[in-house]
Amino acid sequence: MRALTSVRGSSLGLARIALGGILLARTTALSNLLPIPLAHVRGPLYGWPEPGFAFAWGGLVLPDSVRIGVVIVRTAAALLFLLGVRARVAGLVAAACGFLSLSQDPFGFIFTLHTLFLGTAMLALGDATSELALVPERAVGRAASARLVQIFVASIYVWSALAKLHREWLSGDTLAALAEDSLLSPWFAHLLLGHPQLRVAAAFGVALSELALGPLLLWKRTRRAAFFAALFMHLTFDLAARPDVMGFVMAVLLLAAAFD
Amino acid sequence: MQLFQRLAAVFAILLPALASLGGGGLAYTMYARSVWFRLEIVGVDAGGRRHAVAPSMLASRVGGSAAPFFTGSDHFRRTYGVGALESHLAEVARLSCEADERRPAAVLVTLVMRDGASGPERARTEHATCAR
Numbered sequence: 001m002r003a004l005t006s007v008r009g010s011s012l013g014l015a016r017i018a019l020g021g022i023l024l025a026r027t028t029a030l031s032n033l034l035p036i037p038l039a040h041v042r043g044p045l046y047g048w049p050e051p052g053f054a055f056a057w058g059g060l061v062l063p064d065s066v067r068i069g070v071v072i073v074r075t076a077a078a079l080l081f082l083l084g085v086r087a088r089v090a091g092l093v094a095a096a097c098g099f100l101s102l103s104q105d106p107f108g109f110i111f112t113l114h115t116l117f118l119g120t121a122m123l124a125l126g127d128a129t130s131e132l133a134l135v136p137e138r139a140v141g142r143a144a145s146a147r148l149v150q151i152f153v154a155s156i157y158v159w160s161a162l163a164k165l166h167r168e169w170l171s172g173d174t175l176a177a178l179a180e181d182s183l184l185s186p187w188f189a190h191l192l193l194g195h196p197q198l199r200v201a202a203a204f205g206v207a208l209s210e211l212a213l214g215p216l217l218l219w220k221r222t223r224r225a226a227f228f229a230a231l232f233m234h235l236t237f238d239l240a241a242r243p244d245v246m247g248f249v250m251a252v253l254l255l256a257a258a259f260d
Numbered sequence: 261m262q263l264f265q266r267l268a269a270v271f272a273i274l275l276p277a278l279a280s281l282g283g284g285g286l287a288y289t290m291y292a293r294s295v296w297f298r299l300e301i302v303g304v305d306a307g308g309r310r311h312a313v314a315p316s317m318l319a320s321r322v323g324g325s326a327a328p329f330f331t332g333s334d335h336f337r338r339t340y341g342v343g344a345l346e347s348h349l350a351e352v353a354r355l356s357c358e359a360d361e362r363r364p365a366a367v368l369v370t371l372v373m374r375d376g377a378s379g380p381e382r383a384r385t386e387h388a389t390c391a392r
Contacts, residue, residue, distance in 0.1 A: 042323075042324050050323040050324060051323075052320075052321050052322045052323050052326075053318075053321050053322050053323075053326075053351070053355045053358075054323075055322070055323075055326060055344075055348050055351055059351070105323065105325055106344040106347065106348060107322075107323070107325040107326035107329060107344045107345070107348075108323075108324075108325030108326075109344060111287075111288055111289070111290050115288075118271060121271075122271065125264070125267060126264070140264075141264075144264045145264070147264065147265075147268070148264045148267060148268050148271075151268035151271075151272045152268065152271055152272050154272070155271075155272030155273065155276065156288055159276050159287045159288040160288040160289075160290060160292075163287075163288060163289040163290070163292040163293070164292045166292075166293065168293055168294065168375065168376065169292050169293065173294075173376070174291070174292060174293060174294055177294040177338060178291060178294075178340075181338065183291070243290075243291075246290075
């Protein structure tokens with residue numbers, strides 16, 4: 001109980017430190033040391049120019065020198081965000097630079113990085129920058145800061161559930177495809193491919209869980225229970241599919257959202 | 261407080277909704293749907309004669325995240341989103357101009373997609389006039 005009370009007073013700061021750590025690890029070559037095949041970074045920093053034809057959002061290809069500058073600034077800003085030094089500006093700069101790098105790699109777009117960069121911006125806007133910081137920023141209101149993250153996290157679950165409300169997902173066919181394409185853990189893939197009814201149950205279970213978590217996180221009386229249910233869901237996802245660092249990113253954002 | 265509510269509306273509702281309207285499908289789709297696709301690339305010489313260009317030839321000319329979209333894509337392959345490929349077909353046509361050793365006058369690139377192994381096909385074509 002004392003631990004929960006202690007977390008409640010500094011959960012936003014803890015979330016900033018944890019998300020800053022994930023941001024640094026996932027967008028540098030450190031990511032290649034993680035036991036997650038999807039979390040691969042080519043070059044020393046995510047977004048480092050590669051040889052070959054360049055694609056970009058809207059055809060706006062940046063020169064290599066600018067792209068290198070952007071990833072170096074992003075990394076420095078992520079470090080300052082983690083430490084809590086000018087963390088508001090640093091977090092927003094790190095997020096903006098992250099999106100610039102995403103814009104230069106449209107074929108490599110993944111929602112894990114999208115959520116990581118947006119989550120960094122969310123925390124930078126609020127009191128995460130005034131808790132557990134080397135140089136605390138002026139507080140803007142703990143409840144409002146947490147509310148922003150709550151709405152953001154709830155929206156991710158609702159959008160994600162809406163994307164699954166179609167025949168292919170609900171029939172379990174998408175899960176079978178993921179299993180056949182070796183995108184799930186071998187034991188889980190074997191289990192799903194051998195049991196069609198389990199595939200349907202798992203597909204409905206995931207969609208309904210995500211659909212329920214959104215409103216449950218927004219309602220104060222169910223928020224704490226939703227926090228633990230969401231952590232359990234992400235733990236299950238990580239055991240079943242090793243989906244990049246999405247589970248860690250969501251766990252950190254849940255921490256910021258649940259203890260307002 | 262009011263500023264934070266507006267920010268929440270932008271980040272949680274407006275931006276994801278715009279992603280949907282932009283043709284990229286719903287936001288946060290994350291492997292929720294599979295799609296089968298293949299690429300047809302046709303070079304056209306100055307006399308109007310057509311020849312096929314192998315999509316796999318482009319794989320070594322693009323970055324690491326784009327390469328898997330070209331390797332073996334002359335036959336139907338399954339993936340979990342072709343939005344990026346569909347949005348950048350015109351650039352793929354320009355790249356094909358450079359890559360095709362027969363120096364075509366123009367290139368047509370067609371992305372053929374279908375939901376599931378036997379669903380109805382839909383296609384999108386872009387072309388590029390090659391620089392001489």
